[in-house]
Amino acid sequence: xxxxxxxxxxxxxxxxxxxxxxxxxxxxxxxxxxxxxxxxxxxxxxxxxxxxxxxxxxxxxxxxxxxxxxxxxxxxxxxxxxxxxxxxxxxxxxxxxxxxxxxxxxxxxxxxxxxxxxxxxxxxxxxxxxxxxxxxxxxxxxxxxxxxxxxxxxxxxxxxxxxxxxxxxxxxxxxxxxxxxxxxxxxxxxxxxxxxxxxxxxxxxxxxxxxxxxxxxxxxxxxxxxxxxx
Amino acid sequence: xxxxxxxxxxxxxxxxxxxxxxxxxxxxxxxxxxxxxxxxxxxxxxxxxxxxxxxxxxxxxxxxxxxxxxxxxxxxxxxxxxxxxxxxxxxxxxxxxxxxxxxxxxxxxxxxxxxxxxxxxxxxxxxxxxxxxxxxxxxxxxxxxxxxxxxxxxxxxxxxxxxxxxxxxxxxxxxxxxxxxxxxxxxxxxxxxxxxxxxxxxxxxxxxxxxxxxxxxxxxxxxxxxxxxx
DNA sequence: AATGCAAAAATACAGTGTATCGATATGAGA
DNA sequence: TCTCATATCGATACACTGTATTTTTGCATT
Numbered sequence: 048x049x050x051x052x053x054x055x056x057x058x059x060x061x062x063x064x065x066x067x068x069x070x071x072x073x074x075x076x077x078x079x080x081x082x083x084x085x086x087x088x089x090x091x092x093x094x095x096x097x098x099x100x101x102x103x104x105x106x107x108x109x110x111x112x113x114x115x116x117x118x119x120x121x122x123x124x125x126x127x128x129x130x131x132x133x134x135x136x137x138x139x140x141x142x143x144x145x146x147x148x149x150x151x152x153x154x155x156x157x158x159x160x161x162x163x164x165x166x167x168x169x170x171x172x173x174x175x176x177x178x179x180x181x182x183x184x185x186x187x188x189x190x191x192x193x194x195x196x197x198x199x200x201x202x203x204x205x206x207x208x209x210x211x212x213x214x215x216x217x218x219x220x221x222x223x224x225x226x227x228x229x230x231x232x233x234x235x236x237x238x239x240x241x242x243x244x245x246x247x248x249x250x251x252x253x254x255x256x257x258x259x260x261x262x263x264x265x266x267x268x269x270x271x272x273x274x275x276x277x
Numbered sequence: 278x279x280x281x282x283x284x285x286x287x288x289x290x291x292x293x294x295x296x297x298x299x300x301x302x303x304x305x306x307x308x309x310x311x312x313x314x315x316x317x318x319x320x321x322x323x324x325x326x327x328x329x330x331x332x333x334x335x336x337x338x339x340x341x342x343x344x345x346x347x348x349x350x351x352x353x354x355x356x357x358x359x360x361x362x363x364x365x366x367x368x369x370x371x372x373x374x375x376x377x378x379x380x381x382x383x384x385x386x387x388x389x390x391x392x393x394x395x396x397x398x399x400x401x402x403x404x405x406x407x408x409x410x411x412x413x414x415x416x417x418x419x420x421x422x423x424x425x426x427x428x429x430x431x432x433x434x435x436x437x438x439x440x441x442x443x444x445x446x447x448x449x450x451x452x453x454x455x456x457x458x459x460x461x462x463x464x465x466x467x468x469x470x471x472x473x474x475x476x477x478x479x480x481x482x483x484x485x486x487x488x489x490x491x492x493x494x495x496x497x498x499x500x501x502x503x504x505x506x507x
Numbered sequence: 508a509a510t511g512c513a514a515a516a517a518t519a520c521a522g523t524g525t526a527t528c529g530a531t532a533t534g535a536g537a
Numbered sequence: 538t539c540t541c542a543t544a545t546c547g548a549t550a551c552a553c554t555g556t557a558t559t560t561t562t563g564c565a566t567t
Contacts, residue, residue, distance in 0.1 A: 085553080086554085086556085087553080087554080087555090095515080095516090096515065096517075097516095097556085098515075098516070098517085098556080098558095099514085099515060099516080101557095102514080102515090107556090154388065157429055157432035157433050157436060158432060159436050159439075159440065160440050162459060162462075164462070167468055168467070168468070170468075171467070171469075171470055171471045174471055174473075175469075175470040178470050183473060183474055183477050184478055184479050184481070187474050187478050188489055188490060188493075191430070191433070191486065191490060192426070192489075192493055194429065194433075195428075195429035195430035195490060196426045196429055196494070197425075197429070198432060198433070199387055199424065199425035199426055199427065199428030199429035200421070200422075200425035200429075202386075202387035202388060202429075202432075203387050203421070203428070206387060206388055206389050206390055207390060210389070210390050228392065232392075232394070232397060237398070237401070238400075238401040239401075239405075240401055240404035240405040240407075240408050241397060241401045243404075244404055244413055244416065248414055251414070259422075260418060260421060260425060263418075263422055263494070263497035264422065264493070264494060264497055266497050266500065267496050267497035268493065270493075270496065271493065315522080315523065315524085316523085316525085317522085317523080325546085325547090326547045327524085327525085327547090328526090328546075328547070328548085329547080331525075336524085336525085337523095337524065337525090
């Protein structure tokens with residue numbers, strides 16, 4: 048054995064911290080979905096044994112929480128936008144785009160309360176945007192309603208997107224996308240309104256549809272913000 | 278050995294079908310959450326070997342789809358209610374109540390397109406309620422917006438409920454619920470609006486909050502239904 | 508240089524979804 | 538009624554999971 052092919056010395060333990068761990072976990076999830084995040088694979092990426100991670104995170108669920116919080120840092124806009132409506136719209140769209148970058152986010156969104164610093168900062172930004180425009184209770188209701196909408200909308204969109212991808216790229220919405228199954232179902236005549244919608248509906252791109260629904264919800268919120276602040 | 282303690286004869290294979298399997302899976306999930314649904318445990322409940330299930334379902338994901346579709350049968354109301362608003366409200370509330378009966382539903386809601394017969398029937402009922410009140414595209418947008426709202430709202434509510442349960446029953450919303458962590462965070466002064474909301478906000482019960490947000494969204498929908506049908 | 512200690516690695520365990528293969532029971536044909 | 542083919546079911550197996558426990562290691566201090 049020459050000096051050239053001397054085996055790598057056993058790599059000195061790389062210093063670890065939550066940030067590095069979470070970043071690696073996010074990378075893993077981006078590549079292969081949440082299911083690809085196993086503590087063994089994650090540790091391997093960090094040149095560590097699996098058990099080493101337990102010095103930094105207590106459980107896998109906690110790791111997921113940290114991942115979500117890390118993405119919330121991407122969601123938070125750098126400068127505060129003009130009016131409340133713009134602020135809320137921006138937050139919603141940024142969340143959506145984050146979910147398109149990190150599809151696994153859709154699996155976690157709304158699944159657990161977001162109590163990390165960045166998650167709280169997003170909530171803070173939402174409530175701050177509404178501050179002074181209505182009493183606190185109305186503001187909270189508004190924040191919750193808007194975020195309920197975009198959590199649901201994002202989950203639906205990602206679910207849809209995955210289904211399309213799984214059945215092979217299908218241009219038309221999902222009639223022939225989901226294969227003969229759907230068409231057969233519709234052919235039974237038990238779903239007339241749905242059938243009409245599928246065949247006669249214009250399919251708009253996901254972003255527009257998201258934005259439209261969001262605008263409706265924001266309109267609804269606007270209608271309650273007329274009351275003066277307490 | 279007397280006739281009395283003769284061992285049970287090897288139980289003849291109980292006839293199986295998807296319905297029985299799904300019912301057992303739902304029972305299991307109701308008791309211990311989605312995580313408690315393993316093919317081994319499920320098979321054991323049905324006096325069968327694990328592999329036997331694969332004659333009826335292709336994969337565990339498919340089992341989950343079937344479970345969701347079965348619950349959609351509970352969601353579908355028996356008689357069609359009066360106007361569109363009542364119809365949509367009823368569907369939302371029935372979905373919520375189903376999720377309170379079957380908390381695991383919150384984990385699955387919106388996670389995959391609902392293409393089963395009962396899921397389709399629910400979509401059909403939604404669209405049918407809007408039929409004739411607007412053009413198809415508006416109706417679809419309305420249906421999607423409303424269901425996005427309640428999917429998100431239900432997920433948040435269940436997540437919140439679980440968090441409360443985990444930290445021990447805490448009456449006050451989540452300030453001291455999440456233990457010292459939250460209070461410490463709020464004490465940093467980095468979240469003034471949030472702090473005010475937590476301390477000065479009235480905490481309303483979950484059902485009311487769900488209903489209120491839903492009404493806002495329904496108002497927004499109503500504002501778009503003025504246009505005559507195509 | 509020896510010793511104590513903290514940190515990391517190895518091992519272990521109980522469980523998972525699912526592929527493969529061997530036994531077995533059932534129905535058909537002779 | 539007996540034999541054989543076939544479909545069904547169970548057992549076994551595999552690669553992996555999250556995590557508890559035990560063993561080894563390397564470093565700092567005496």
